[in-house]
Amino acid sequence: MNIDIGRWKHVFKLDPDRDISDSALERVCMSGTDAVMVGGTTGVTFDNTVDLLSRIRRFEVPCVLEISDHDAIVPGFDMYLIPVVLNAGNPDFVVGQHHRAVKEYGPMMQWDQIAAEGYVILNSGSSAARVTEARTELQADDVVAYARIAEKLFRFPVFYVEYSGMFGDMDLVKRAAAQLERTRLFYGGGIDGPDKARLASEAAHTIIVGNAVYENLDRALETVRATQE
Numbered sequence: 001m002n003i004d005i006g007r008w009k010h011v012f013k014l015d016p017d018r019d020i021s022d023s024a025l026e027r028v029c030m031s032g033t034d035a036v037m038v039g040g041t042t043g044v045t046f047d048n049t050v051d052l053l054s055r056i057r058r059f060e061v062p063c064v065l066e067i068s069d070h071d072a073i074v075p076g077f078d079m080y081l082i083p084v085v086l087n088a089g090n091p092d093f094v095v096g097q098h099h100r101a102v103k104e105y106g107p108m109m110q111w112d113q114i115a116a117e118g119y120v121i122l123n124s125g126s127s128a129a130r131v132t133e134a135r136t137e138l139q140a141d142d143v144v145a146y147a148r149i150a151e152k153l154f155r156f157p158v159f160y161v162e163y164s165g166m167f168g169d170m171d172l173v174k175r176a177a178a179q180l181e182r183t184r185l186f187y188g189g190g191i192d193g194p195d196k197a198r199l200a201s202e203a204a205h206t207i208i209v210g211n212a213v214y215e216n217l218d219r220a221l222e223t224v225r226a227t228q229e
């Protein structure tokens with residue numbers, strides 16, 4: 001399947017470590033979202049990732065893996081997104097884990113199916129911040145500088161402003177997006193219904209909805225239409 005992340009406005013992120021019923025999964029996959037991203041910070045394994053992929057494959061929606069664990073790199077996704085945590089305190093999450101993975105998988109990697117995401121993690125209470133030891137005390141101009149690094153220095157296709165678990169500062173997101181010419185700004189965190197989806201869509205190129213799927217599916221599904229208005 002040909003994946004064009006440049007056209008994505010809305011993405012659902014599903015966590016292999018969380019339960020979702022067949023009927024809920026069907027509603028997510030048939031919602032009109034641009035893609036389903038599989039990923040999570042903790043408890044992601046090869047087995048639970050294969051299991052979720054095979055269930056999503058009953059539908060036509062594009063399905064991409066956001067790799068967060070070396071042992072959970074599963075073949076068969078349409079594309080692979082690789083987080084590079086620009087504000088990680090632990091350099092393992094900037095390039096260390098990536099080095100190990102490319103050393104192992106390098107000969108069989110299809111690079112046109114792989115895209116790097118320059119991440120900035122801003123919710124200090126999130127698992128992602130804890131695991132990566134992220135430096136979350138950032139001002140808007142720090143994030144703007146990271147956006148420039150992501151696009152101009154590293155030429156990453158995606159700059160991901162991650163507030164996982166809380167709704168972030170949309171002025172900061174707008175300022176970061178305004179720096180970008182080709183790189184897409186993904187925003188994720190605390191989008192629990194259509195109002196926040198609209199606000200986030202005005203600031204970011206692409207919005208990611210995660211926890212709401214598990215907390216209030218009806219409202220989560222309403223975020224799809226909100227981005228298309």
Ligand SMILES: CC(C)=CCC/C(C)=C/CC/C(C)=C/CC/C(C)=C/CC/C(C)=C/CC/C(C)=C/CC/C(C)=C/COP(=O)(O)OP(=O)(O)O
Pocket residue numbers: 015039040041042066067068069070073074075076080082083084085093094097098099101102105108109110114119125126127128131132162164165210
């Ligand atoms: C044969 C075959 C399958 C070939 C494939 C080849 C291929 C694609 C190889 C990959 C090569 C490569 C470079 C891999 C990278 C390896 C790796 C493990 C990198 C580290 C990734 C990383 C920085 C992880 C840190 C955590 C993080 C940023 C995760 C991103 C997702 C995220 C923030 C989810 C939010 O999680 P959630 O659970 O919602 O969090 P909360 O609990 O806080 O809500």
Ligand SMILES: O=P(O)(O)OC[C@@H](O)CO
Pocket residue numbers: 013162163164165166187188189190191208209210211212
């Ligand atoms: O779970 P939420 O808070 O919606 O965040 C979405 C996503 O950015 C998590 O990586």
Ligand SMILES: [Mg+2]
Pocket residue numbers: 015040164210211
């Ligand atoms: Mg989550």
